[in-house]
Amino acid sequence: MGPALIEYAHLDGARRKEEGKRPDGGGPTEMGEEEVVVVAVDSSPLTKARVSKLQVSHPVSSLQVAPQGLPAQARSMAPSFQPTPNLVPLSLSISLFLAMTPTSGASLNSRRYTNRISLFLFLLHLLAAGAAISFFIFKAVMGIVEAEGPHRRRERHVLSFWLPPVEGAAVLSILLAFAWQKAVRAYPTLLTVRLIVWSSAAATLAAGILLLCFSMPTTDGAGLVLIIFSVGVGLYACWVTRRMPFAARVLARSLQPAEAKFRTLNRPSYAMMLAGAVWITLWCFAVIGALNFYYPPLTILALILSLMWTAEVMRNVANLTMSRAVALYYLRGMQSDVSYCFQRAATVNLGGACLGSLFVPAIEFCRIIARALNLLEGEDEFLFSCAHCCLHVMEAVFRYGNSWAYVHIAAYGSGFVEASQSTWGLFERSRMEALVDADITSAICFLTGVASGSLCVIFAASWTYSGHRHYTATVSLLAFFVGYLMTRIGMALPQACVGCYYVCYAENPTSRFFLNDSTIADRLDQIRNGREATGFTPRLPRRYTPSV
Template identity: 60%
Template sequence: MEKEGVREEVDQENKKECEVVVIENENYVKGIHDQQQVNKSYENREFNVSKLQTLNPTNPLRIVIQGAHQSHQVPTPSPPQPLRVSTTPQQQPSLSSLNSRKFTNRISLFIFLLHTVVAIGLVCFLGYKAVQGILKEGSIKRREQRVLRYWFPQVECSAIISIFLAFIWQKTLREWPGFMIKFILWSSFATSLSAGILLLCFQKPSTDGVGVALVGYSIGNGLYACWVTRRIGFTTKVITKSLEPITKFPDINYPIYLMMGVGFMWITVWVLAVIGALNFYFPPLVVILLVLSLAWTTEVLRNVANLTVSRVISLYYLRGMQSSTQFCFQRAMSRNLGSACLGSLFVPAIEALRIIARGLNLLEGEDEFMFSCAHCCLRVMESIFRYGNGWAYVQIATYGKGFVRASQDTWGLFERQGMERIVDADITSAICFLTGVCSGSICVIATGSWTFAVHRSFTATVSLLAFFIGYLMTRIGMAVPHACVSCYYVCYAENPENRLFDKTIPDRINFINSGRDVLVQTPRVPRNL
C-alpha cells in the first residue's frame, strides 16, 4: 500500500511537470507569435513613416506617427509626455486672418457708392434728355439723330473690338509669353504710329492734334521697347512660372467675363448720357465729369477682378488651398471693395509719376533745375511707393488689410528679401498697359476710318473715345496675368522657402548683386549727393 501511494505521488508530480513544460512551450510559442506581430507592426509603421518623410517637421500627422514609433522603442511603459513642437521664427498668420470680416477703407467705399448713385441718376436723366431731344421736332432732333446715327455705332463697335482683343491678348500671353512680350512691345509702337499717321492724313485740325499726340507717344514707346530689351528674358520666366497655377482653376476667368459684361452695358448707357449732355447746361463740363466717372468705374471693375484672382492664387501659394473663385469674387465685391476704390484713384497716378521719375532721372544731367526737380520727384516717389503701390492688392485680397497698410507691409517684405530692384524693374504692368494702348490704337484705326467715310466732323471725337474705351476694356481683361505675377512676387517675399517657387528670383537677386546687371535702375531712393 505504501508503495502504491508513493507511486501515485510520483505519477502526479510527473504530470505536473509535464503540464508545466507544456504551458512553458505554449507561452514560448505565443511569445514568438507576439514578437512577430510586433515586428510586423514596426515594419508597417516604418513604412508609413518613410512615406511621410517629405512632410513638414511641424506637421501634426508626422508628429503623431513619430511619437508612436518612439513609444514602441521603449521596452517599459511610461506615462505619456506632452509633445513639444518647436515654432519657426517666422510665424504664419492664422486662418482666421484669412477670413477677415471687416470692410476695408470704408470712407472710400462710401464715396464710391455715393458717386455710383449720382452717376446712375445723372446718366438716366441725360439719357432721358437724349430720348426727349430725338422725339422733339426741330434742329435739336436732327442733331441728335445725326449723333445717334454716325457716332453711337462706332463707339459700341470699339467696345466690342476691345473685348475680343482683350481675350486674345490674355490667351496668347499665356500660351507664348516669350514671343508675346516682344510682340506687344513693338505692336503697340506700330499701331499707335499707324493710328497717328492715319489721323494726320485726314487733314483736319482736330484730327491733326490727336494724330500728333499718337505719333509722339509712339516714338516714346519705341524708345522704351529698346530700353527694356534686357529685361525680357527674366520677365518671360516670371510670367511663365506665375501663370502655371491657372490650370488648376478653370473658372478663373468668370469674374473677368462678368466685369467686362457690366462694363459694356455701362458704356452703352453712358454713351446715351453723353448724347443727352449736348442739350444740357455746360456740355463740356458735363462730358468731362462723365469721362472721369467712367474711368474710375472701369478701374474699380478691373481691380475687383484683380482682387479675385489675387486671393485665389495667393491662397494656393501660401496655404496650398484651391479656393472657390465665386467666394473670392463675392469677398472682393463686398469686404474689399473699399480698397479697390481707393487703389483705383491712386495707383494710376502712381504709375504716371513712376514714368515721370524715370524720365527725369535720365534727363537731369548737369542742369541745376532739372537736378533739383529730379530729386524732388524721387523723394515723392519714395513716399508714394511706401504708402501706395499696385502690389498691395495681394495682401488686401489675402488678409483683408487696408490699402495703405497693405502697401507698407508689401514693400516691407520686398525690402526684407532684397527685392526692391527686381520689382522696380518689372515690366509686367507696362506690358498690360501697352496691350490697352494697342487695342485702343486698333479701335482708332477701325472707327476713325469708318467715321471719316460717313461723317467727317465726328472723326476726332470718335477716335478719342474709341481709344479711351478700347484701353479701359482691355485692361479689365488683362487683370488675370497681372494679378498672377503680383502674387508670385509678393508670396515669394512672404515665404521664400515654399516648394512652389524655383530659383528664378534668387538667381536674379544674385545676378544683380554681382554687378553684372547693366540695367538703368528705376529711381526710387535718392542717391547721395
C-alpha cells in the first residue's frame, strides 16, 4: 500500500459549536469540544482510480422496510438518502418477502404427516375391509362352485341378476364423469351451469317416475323420495338463478391455470376413478359372499359404510393433488410436478383427507338441514328458537371443519382442523364470508353426481326389472350410490380449482395473478353496496294477527 496522506479538517466547527451538536447529527457535544474527522486517503494510483469511480457513481438509497400499519407521515420521516449504501443479500430479501406473507410460519415442503390418528384408523379400517372382502369373495366362489345345495343356486342367481347391472352402472358412471368434467372444462359458461342444475332435477324426476311405474312397495318408496328430491332441486334452481352467472365466471377463471399450465392435472382423478371401479367390483363380489354370513343386513351395512369412506378418501386425494399444484401456482408462481403432488397427497397429507372425508359431508349435511329449518319462521317461537340455535351451532362447527381446508392441507401440510380455521380466518379478514357462503360451485359438482346417479338408476333398474324384478330396489339404490361416487371423484378437478381460487385470493389479493382479474373484487363491491343478493337464508313473513 502506498504512502497515505492524513488530513485533519474542521467540519463546520464554528457552526456546530454554536448549535451545540455533534457533527454526525446526534446529541449535543460535551464541554463544547470541537469534533474532528480523520480521513485516511490512499495515494496509490489504483486507489485513486477506485475513488474517482466511486465519486462519479450515483449514491444508492438503502432498503427501507416500513410496516403497512404506520401512517404516511411517519413513513415520510424516513431518510431518503444514506451516504453509505447498504447492500442487502438476496437470501435476506427473499426471507423478508416470505415473512411479509400471511402464512409466513408455514412450510411448503412440510414432511410432517397430518392427522396421524385418523390416518392410522383409516389404514386399520382399510386392512380390515380388505381382509373381510377377501374372505367374502372366497365364500362366494366356494358357494358358486359347490356341487349341489341351496347356497349354490342362490349365489348363482345373485351373480346372474344382481352383479351385471351394478357393473354396468359403474361403467356408465365413469363415462358420465368424463362427460361432466369435459363439459365444465371446455365450456364453463352460464349455459353449462343451467344444464347441470336442471338436468339433475329432470333426471331425478324421471328415475322416480320409473320406479313408481314398477308398482312394488320397495320401488314405490324409493321413487317417491327421488320425486321429492327433484322438486327440491327445482326450487333450488329457481332460488339461485341470480347467482348462476357469477358461478360460471368463477369456473371459467379458476380453470384457466389447469388448462394453460397443467395439462395432466386430470390424471389423478382418472386414476382414482379406475381404482374406485376395481374396488367396487371386488365389493360387489364380497356382498354376494356376505349373504350367507352371520347377520347379512348388518354385514352389508358395514360394507356400505366402508365403501363410502374409501370412495370419499379417493376423491379427496385427487382434490389434494390438484389443490397443491394450483395453490403453489397462485401463491409462488411455481409449476409443480403433478406426480409429486399426488405422492404427497397419498402419503404425507393422507391423514387430513381421511379426517375430512369423515366430517365434512356430515357437517355440510347438518348445515343444510339447519338452514332449511331456519326457513320456518312463524307463530311457533319454540321451533323458531330451536332452528336458530341449530344454525348457530352448525356455523360454529363449520369454522373447525369445512371443505376449504383442503387448500391449506395441500399447500402447507396443515392438519384438517388447523387448515379449516386458517382458511376461514382468511375469509373473515378479507370480508369474504358472505361471498364464499353463497358460492354454488360445490352444489353444482354435487348435482352432477346426483344426475349421474339418477341416470344409473334408470339404466340398472330397467335391466334388473326385465330379468328379475325382486332385486330392482336393491340394484337401483346401489346404482345411484355408485354413479354418485364415481362422478364426484371425476368432478374433483373443478372443485379443487375453485377452492384454490377463493383461498389464494383471500391470502394475497394483490398477487400478480389477480391484478387483471376483478371477478371477486367486483362481486364483493356489489355485496357490500347491496346491489347483489348473497343468498342468505330467506325468511317467511309472520302471519298477520290482528291486535285485540
